[in-house]
Amino acid sequence: MTVASDPPVQTVRKPNRMFKNKMAKIASIPMILTALCVFVGGTLWTVLHSFTGSRMLPKRDWVGLAQYERLWDSDRWIISVKNLALYGFFSLTFTLVVAFCLAACLDRKIRFENTFRTIFLYPFALSFVVTGLAWQWILNPQFGFQSVVRGWGWESFNFDPLNNPETVMFGLLIAGLWQGTGLIMCIMLAGLRGIDEDIWKAARVDGIGTVKTYVQVIIPMMRPVFITSLVLIASGIIKLYDLVVAQTNGGPGISSEVPAKYVINYMFQAQNLGQGFAASTMMLVSVVIILIPWAYLEFGGKKNG
Amino acid sequence: MSYSVEIKKLDLAFGAVKVLQELDLNIHEGEFLVLLGSSGCGKSTLLNCIAGLLEVTDGQIHIKGQNVTWAEPSERGIGMVFQSYALYPQMTVRGNLSFGLKNAKLPKAEIEERVARAAGILQIEALLDRKPGALSGGQRQRVAIGRALVRDVDVFLFDEPLSNLDAKLRVDLRVELKRLHNQLQNTMIYVTHDQVEAMTLADRIAVMKGGAIMQLGSPDEIYNRPRNLYVADFIGSPSMNFLEGQFADGSFRIDDMAMPMTGYEYVEGQPSNRAAVIGIRPEHVVTGELVGNAPLQYTVDVDLVEPMGSDTLIYAKLGQHGFRIRMDGQAIVKAGEALAIGIDPARASLFDKASENRI
Amino acid sequence: MADLNANAGVVPQGPKPKKRLSRGNIFLYGTLIVVSLYYLLPLYVMMVTSLKGMPEIRMGNVFGPPLEITYQPWVKAWSEACTGINCDGLSRGFWNSVWILVPSLVLSISIASVNGYALANWKFKGSETFFTVLIIGAFIPYQTMLYPLVIMLRESGDGITWLVSWMNPILEALGMEPFGRIRLMGSLSGLVIVHSIFGMPILTLLFRNYFASVPEELFKAARVDGAGFWTIYFKIMLPMALPIFVVAIILQVTGIWNDFLFGVIYTKPNIYPMTVQLNNIVNSVQGVKEYNVNMAATLLTGLVPLVIYFASGKLFVRGIAAGAVKG
Numbered sequence: 001m002t003v004a005s006d007p008p009v010q011t012v013r014k015p016n017r018m019f020k021n022k023m024a025k026i027a028s029i030p031m032i033l034t035a036l037c038v039f040v041g042g043t044l045w046t047v048l049h050s051f052t053g054s055r056m057l058p059k060r061d062w063v064g065l066a067q068y069e070r071l072w073d074s075d076r077w078i079i080s081v082k083n084l085a086l087y088g089f090f091s092l093t094f095t096l097v098v099a100f101c102l103a104a105c106l107d108r109k110i111r112f113e114n115t116f117r118t119i120f121l122y123p124f125a126l127s128f129v130v131t132g133l134a135w136q137w138i139l140n141p142q143f144g145f146q147s148v149v150r151g152w153g154w155e156s157f158n159f160d161p162l163n164n165p166e167t168v169m170f171g172l173l174i175a176g177l178w179q180g181t182g183l184i185m186c187i188m189l190a191g192l193r194g195i196d197e198d199i200w201k202a203a204r205v206d207g208i209g210t211v212k213t214y215v216q217v218i219i220p221m222m223r224p225v226f227i228t229s230l231v232l233i234a235s236g237i238i239k240l241y242d243l244v245v246a247q248t249n250g251g252p253g254i255s256s257e258v259p260a261k262y263v264i265n266y267m268f269q270a271q272n273l274g275q276g277f278a279a280s281t282m283m284l285v286s287v288v289i290i291l292i293p294w295a296y297l298e299f300g301g302k303k304n305g
Numbered sequence: 306m307s308y309s310v311e312i313k314k315l316d317l318a319f320g321a322v323k324v325l326q327e328l329d330l331n332i333h334e335g336e337f338l339v340l341l342g343s344s345g346c347g348k349s350t351l352l353n354c355i356a357g358l359l360e361v362t363d364g365q366i367h368i369k370g371q372n373v374t375w376a377e378p379s380e381r382g383i384g385m386v387f388q389s390y391a392l393y394p395q396m397t398v399r400g401n402l403s404f405g406l407k408n409a410k411l412p413k414a415e416i417e418e419r420v421a422r423a424a425g426i427l428q429i430e431a432l433l434d435r436k437p438g439a440l441s442g443g444q445r446q447r448v449a450i451g452r453a454l455v456r457d458v459d460v461f462l463f464d465e466p467l468s469n470l471d472a473k474l475r476v477d478l479r480v481e482l483k484r485l486h487n488q489l490q491n492t493m494i495y496v497t498h499d500q501v502e503a504m505t506l507a508d509r510i511a512v513m514k515g516g517a518i519m520q521l522g523s524p525d526e527i528y529n530r531p532r533n534l535y536v537a538d539f540i541g542s543p544s545m546n547f548l549e550g551q552f553a554d555g556s557f558r559i560d561d562m563a564m565p566m567t568g569y570e571y572v573e574g575q576p577s578n579r580a581a582v583i584g585i586r587p588e589h590v591v592t593g594e595l596v597g598n599a600p601l602q603y604t605v606d607v608d609l610v611e612p613m614g615s616d617t618l619i620y621a622k623l624g625q626h627g628f629r630i631r632m633d634g635q636a637i638v639k640a641g642e643a644l645a646i647g648i649d650p651a652r653a654s655l656f657d658k659a660s661e662n663r664i
Numbered sequence: 665m666a667d668l669n670a671n672a673g674v675v676p677q678g679p680k681p682k683k684r685l686s687r688g689n690i691f692l693y694g695t696l697i698v699v700s701l702y703y704l705l706p707l708y709v710m711m712v713t714s715l716k717g718m719p720e721i722r723m724g725n726v727f728g729p730p731l732e733i734t735y736q737p738w739v740k741a742w743s744e745a746c747t748g749i750n751c752d753g754l755s756r757g758f759w760n761s762v763w764i765l766v767p768s769l770v771l772s773i774s775i776a777s778v779n780g781y782a783l784a785n786w787k788f789k790g791s792e793t794f795f796t797v798l799i800i801g802a803f804i805p806y807q808t809m810l811y812p813l814v815i816m817l818r819e820s821g822d823g824i825t826w827l828v829s830w831m832n833p834i835l836e837a838l839g840m841e842p843f844g845r846i847r848l849m850g851s852l853s854g855l856v857i858v859h860s861i862f863g864m865p866i867l868t869l870l871f872r873n874y875f876a877s878v879p880e881e882l883f884k885a886a887r888v889d890g891a892g893f894w895t896i897y898f899k900i901m902l903p904m905a906l907p908i909f910v911v912a913i914i915l916q917v918t919g920i921w922n923d924f925l926f927g928v929i930y931t932k933p934n935i936y937p938m939t940v941q942l943n944n945i946v947n948s949v950q951g952v953k954e955y956n957v958n959m960a961a962t963l964l965t966g967l968v969p970l971v972i973y974f975a976s977g978k979l980f981v982r983g984i985a986a987g988a989v990k991g
Contacts, residue, residue, distance in 0.1 A: 023893035024786030027778045028794065031868060034861050035794050039801030042812035049811075058811070105696055118974070119700045121981065122707075125973035127922030129939045130966040133946050134706040137713065137959060138726065147724040178703065186981055238805055242924040246943050263807040268929060273811065280807035291803055358884050379890030391881035395903040404899070405889030452885070464881075 043284065050277035058273055067278035077279065080257040087169050087258070088237045091176055095233050096226070099181045103188035104214060117189070121182035128179065132246030135175035136162065162248055165255035172247055172256060179243075180236060184229045191225030192218070227297060234290050238283060259283055307370075309334045309492040310355065310460060315364035317354060317516075324350050325516045328364070332494060334459075337486050339503040340496045342513035343539070348496045351513070352462050355494065356385050368460060379405070381460075384453025388465040390445040392437035398448050399433045402455050423454040426488070443474045450485070463495040467502060479505060500540055504528065512536050530570075530654070534661040537584045537654055543618060545584040546628050549658065552581035557655065559583075560624050564601055568651030572663055580658035587618070587631040591647040599647020605630070607642045619644070714738060714960035721955050737956035741964055745957055747944040748933060754961050756934075757941030761968075763852055764927075764937055765920050768859040773912050776864055777905070780871025781897055785883050795868070802865035810929060813858060814849060817930070821848035855930045855937075859920050867912055874908040875901060907979070914976050918969040938965050 053063040071077050102120060106113050123131065138144050141160040149157040161171030195218060203213040219226075241260035248256045259279060267276030310332040317325040325347050332338050340348040353359040355366060357378035365374045373381045392401050399420060406416045424430045427447045437445055446466060453461050466482075467475045483506055486493055497503055503510050504524045512519045512527060512535075520532040531537035537545050550559030555575065557564045564583070591599050605621035605628055612634065619630040619638060630646060638644060657664050709726055714737050716730040743753040750756060783795050825846045832842035848854035878901065886896045927937040936944070942965045946958040973980050 021786050021788045024782040024788055024791070027782045027893070028788075028791060030775045030860075031779045031798055031864065032794050034864050035797040035801060037816070038809055038813060038861055039804060040797060042809035042816075043801075043804055045812045046808040058815075102696075102699065105692055108692060110692065110696070116696050116700060117981075118977075119703050122970065122973055123703060125918055125969040125980070126966045127924065127939050127969070129922075129924050129943050130962050131706075133942070133958065133962045134710050136946075137955060138706060138709050140726075140955075143721055143724050143955065144726050148726055151724060178706065182703075235803055242939075245924070246947070249947060260805070260807055264810075264925070264929070267811055276807075276811070280805065280810075283805040284808050287803055287805055353884070356884070356888060358887060377890070378884075378888045383888065385885065385888045387881040387885060389879050389881050391879060391885040393882065393886070393900055404886075404891070408890035408895060452889070 046277050047281050047284070050274065050281045052274055052277075054273040054277065056271045056273070063274070067274045068282075071275060071278045071282065076254050076257055077259070077262055079254055080259045080262045083169050083256060084237065084240065084258050087173060087176070087240065088234070090170075090173055091180075091237055092230070092233055094173070094177055095181050095184050096229060098177065099184035099229070100188050100219075102181070102185045103192055106185075106189055107192040117186070120185055123179045124182045126179065128242035129246040131175050131179045132243045132248075135171070135178070136247045139171055139174075163252055165252055168248055168252065168256040172243060175247060176240070176243060180233070184233065187229055187232075188222070188225060191222045195221055227294065231290070231294055235287070238287060238290075307334055308332060308367075309336065309369065310494065311365075311367040312351075312355070313365040313367070315351070315354060315366065316362045317350060317359065318362045323516060325354070325361075328517065330511065330518065330521070332492055333508075335490045335492060337493045337495065337506055337508045339507035339510045340494065340513055341498070341500060341503040341510050341539075343498055346513040347516035348498075348513045349464055350516075352464055352494060352496045355381075355460075356383055356462055357381050379408070382458045383460045383462055384456040384458045385462040385464065386446075386449045386453050386466045388468050390437070390449045390469070392445055392448055392452075394437055397434050397436055398429065398440070398451075401437065401448055402433075402451050405452065405456055419455045419457065423451040426454060426485070427451050442470050443478060446470065446478060450482075454489075459491050461491060461493045463493065465497055466495075467497075468499070475502075482506065500542070512539060514539075529652075530663070531584075532663050534582065534584075534656050537656070541586055541588075543587050543629050543631065545586050545654070548583050548585075548623070548626055548628075550581060550583065551578070552576065552655065552664070553578040557581060557583050557650075559626070562603075562624065564648070564650060566650045566653075566655065567600055568649070569653065569655065570651070571655075576657075576664045579664075581664065582656045582658050582661075584654040584656065585648055586652070587629040589649065589652045590630045591649075592630065592632055592636065592644060596645045596647035599649055601648040601650060602645065603648070604643050604645050607638055607640050607644050609640055610638055710959045710963050714741075714956055714963055716956055718954060718956060734956075737954070737960040738964070740954070740957045741945075741961035745945045745961060746951075747936075747941055747948065750934065754938060754941060754945065754964055757936060757938035758964070760852070760931075760935050760941075761921060761938040764855050764859070765917065767853075768856045768863070768920050769913060769916050771856060772860040772863040772867055772916060773909065775860060776867030776912070777871045777902075777909070778897065779864075779868045780873075781875050781901055782893075783868070783872045784875035784878075785880075785896070785901075786893060795872070798865050798868060806862065806925065813861075814929070817848040817854045817857065821846050821851075821854075824848075849930065850932045852931070852935055855926060858926050858930050859916075859923070862926070863916055863919065866915070870908060870912055870915070871905070874905060878904060910976070910979055911982055914972055914980050917972055921968050 049058050049060075050067055051062055051064060052059060053061045053066070106116060110116075139146075139160070139162050141147070141163060146157060146159045149159070161167040161174070199217060199221070200213070203217060208216070239260060240258050241264065244250060244256055244258050244261055250257045250261060260283065263276050263279045263283065265276075266272045266279060308331045310330075312328060312330040315325055315328040316323070328351065330351075340351060342348045350359060354361050355368075357373065357376060357380075361374060365372055367373065368381055368383065371382075378385075393404065396404065402420045402423060403416050406419060411419075420433070421430075424433060427450060429444065429447050429451060432440060432444060432448070437448065440448065446469075449466070467478055470478060479502060486506075495502075495506060504527075507524055509521060509523055510527050511521045514535055520527060520536045522530075522532075527536060527540055531540060534547070538547070548557075548559050550557055552558075555566055557566060596602055603623060605623045607619055607621050608627075609620040611618040611620070614634055616634045617632045617636050617638070619632060621628050621630060621644060630644075632638065655664050656662060712729055713721065713726065715733045715735070717732065717734050717736070720731055741753060742755050742758075744751060745753045783791055822845075825843065828843045828846070835842045848857065882900065883896065886900050891899065921937075922939060923937065924939045924943070927940045931937065931940075942961050945961055
């Protein structure tokens with residue numbers, strides 16, 4: 001006797017594998033389509049068409065590496081890559097150091113911890129466009145920070161990063177750090193909270209000072225957190241686009257151009273698809289270069305563990 | 306006698322890892338069968354296969370004469386109780402009990418009747434409108450049993466149902482479970498790693514290791530006549546003393562001692578001479594005035610004494626070999642002393658050293 | 665404990681130091697307050713600028729509080745500011761963003777939650793592989809997928825047009841409007857699809873990890889109780905997963921509201937989302953720059969995510985932390 005009043009179904013044969021779990025398979029169709037068609041298919045399509053002379057419309061006239069030669073001959077691309085390298089280096093260093101220091105400060109059992117964390121994190125809720133426009137205004141030489149300091153009597157004070165090709169990337173960096181450090185700080189704080197209290201007790205018993213404990217004990221223990229942060233920051237840097245468009249629009253001249261902007265401009269404005277495809281393929285290559293060592297560390301480590 | 310559950314040549318593999326191999330097991334109508342083993346022995350896996358929650362690789366499972374190898378769990382005529390209770394947290398107790406019946410589209414009146422009956426048997430009527438979060442561990446476990454009960458099935462599957470409870474409650478519920486079985490008289494398959502639960506509840510115990518059944522028998526058989534070294538070592542606490550030596554001409558010889566196996570029941574006839582292991586349970590060793598009546602008498606050196614209240618555990622040396630003895634809690638023995646002990650070979654177990662099987 | 669001095673705790677001599685006012689603590693709080701000022705400054709500057717009149721702004725003290733508060737810049741930013749030929753202010757972008765946000769939210773979260781549930785509880789051969797591809801896809805720069813998606817949207821728009829065209833004679837016979845050419849590219853629905861696609865990896869991961877953390881025995885118990893795929897999803901899993909839905913909503917609202925790139929590429933000027941319209945208003949080269957209106961517009965655009973942020977508190981942190989910890 002079973003719950004249902006009719007007798008149990010006599011299923012002697014093994015059911016067909018295709019129809020097993022069929023609802024789960026149907027429910028996964030959007031994921032499978034996205035993964036295969038958009039992510040794999042789209043990426044392969046773009047890489048493939050970077051070897052064509054496509055201009056307004058994609059076409060298959062193979063030109064070999066001509067697009068790439070043109071790309072690396074272009075001043076604008078070279079500047080974009082240099083800018084990204086500069087921004088990336090400083091963004092990575094400052095974000096990691098600042099975020100860790102802030103997280104360490106917040107982890108010292110202080111009062112108003114929630115208030116401070118809320119303050120450090122709120123910029124992350126804002127879009128890059130808002131961030132860029134806000135800092136564009138603050139760094140405005142005529143009315144912004146520079147003019148305020150001059151108004152205090154320091155007439156020769158000069159702080160106009162956005163209008164100087166040499167320093168414009170640092171102007172972007174100020175805004176980028178303002179927006180992004182809060183997130184990394186939260187991740188680091190979570191990492192610090194995950195560390196066993198007994199480690200601190202042991203360090204105190206051994207007579208190791210606070211700073212020394214952080215440097216020699218805590219930071220090495222937080223390796224996975226640092227790696228996660230690194231990957232997050234790096235993937236954010238490569239995507240850098242909205243901030244530039246809003247804050248400087250690549251200016252002055254082309255001195256704050258970045259690769260992502262180069263791609264969009266060539267694909268959707270300059271009607272030169274081939275260049276856009278080649279440039280985006282270069283972006284993909286750089287991501288792969290970052291991701292492979294990370295994946296190696298992550299999954300190589302897991303095997304040992 | 307008809308079988309309630311028949312398992313025929315069951316194979317289960319996850320990729321290259323074989324979890325169950327060619328497993329055969331027949332369970333009688335109304336029997337309380339315990340699957341006992343340490344973690345990873347495949348006992349829970351086997352239970353999940355019977356429930357239909359794991360797809361078997363090969364073999365057949367029959368319940369009440371029906372081949373249910375590929376049937377859905379709900380179509381097999383089983384009810385299942387889980388270790389973590391697995392009550393649906395957002396539903397009331399009533400909702401938990403009736404969920405399966407609603408899925409089976411039973412008429413409302415019948416659902417109510419079955420829920421009321423189960424609640425009556427388990428004495429949880431007062432809890433019906435509470436949510437699981439507001440129940441104690443014991444109450445939750447009772448509701449979990451109730452969920453199996455309302456299904457009105459013949460086979461109950463228990464997956465370590467008492468492991469999450471504290472020691473005292475575990476004993477109480479164990480007794481209740483036994484009473485419930487006496488009352489309902491249906492087949493129960495019960496997975497546990499706790500040998501006390503197994504010994505107290507089971508009609509038969511299947512001791513499992515590495516996906517195979519090492520011994521299937523009544524608690525008495527399992528305890529007194531373990532079929533191999535693994536079962537002998539696994540059952541009993543503290544575990545059996547094992548001494549390695551030679552079996553020759555009806556005597557077990559170790560160092561310069563000879564233990565004539567008078568009264569020992571061999572598995573078949575008088576075995577030939579071979580390397581052997583003798584197993585003696587610490588609680589089967591006698592001390593004090595009883596030593597005089599024992600067939601074999603020795604003197605051991607006491608190493609360490611562990612008083613445990615109800616009894617006292619002695620770690621001693623028999624020759625050069627470590628030897629545990631369980632004595633009455635009132636016994637006064639000191640480390641360093643010599644202690645006279647008596648052993649009855651009829652209560653010992655003898656194993657072939659190479660095959661590890663009982664001889 | 666709260667002493668940053670490297671020798672703290674070595675030789676505890678003399679009286680116990682007063683905790684509140686130790687040098688380390690002053691340094692600690694001092695640092696935090698100074699850093700907080702850096703973080704709060706832009707919000708403050710935007711706020712005061714948006715409340716000043718242009719003459720006051722030209723006097724040049726960007727940090728000074730408004731001498732005379734005016735709400736005119738806010739009114740103008742909301743309903744009068746011009747982008748191109750449209751002069752109906754940011755309100756147009758706001759409503760566009762709302763019309764993009766709501767369906768994207770519903771579509772992306774329902775797909776991802778069912779998907780995550782299937783991946784956690786109903787694994788089938790290949791499901792983990794597809795999921796891994798999906799997660800790796802989250803690291804691919806959008807730029808390599810932008811153009812193929814343009815083509816896919818255009819083609820599937822035409823495909824749908826063809827698919828529904830058989831109904832046109834019937835509709836005409838009934839005196840109803842027949843289907844015209846259906847466009848996904850350059851339409852709100854196209855952008856909704858794009859947001860659902862690019863939100864999928866992180867949301868699926870979020871739900872998969874959540875459902876995987878639900879005790880497996882609960883799922884097994886439901887199976888024994890005769891519940892199938894959808895019954896378990898709706899009756900057991902969904903009621904338990906409310907917190908993670910809130911996290912997903914927070915994640916998606918901020919993500920979609922703040923998007924700029926997809927808005928620029930997959931829509932056209934009269935349906936631009938708020939961020940794109942904001943950028944066009946502020947960075948337009950024509951006319952005199954009205955900084956107060958610009959800042960009011962910027963604040964207006966930031967308002968939705970800020971409200972979400974301050975209202976959701978810890979859940980926001982949980983959301984981004986969940987978003988951050990990949991794999």
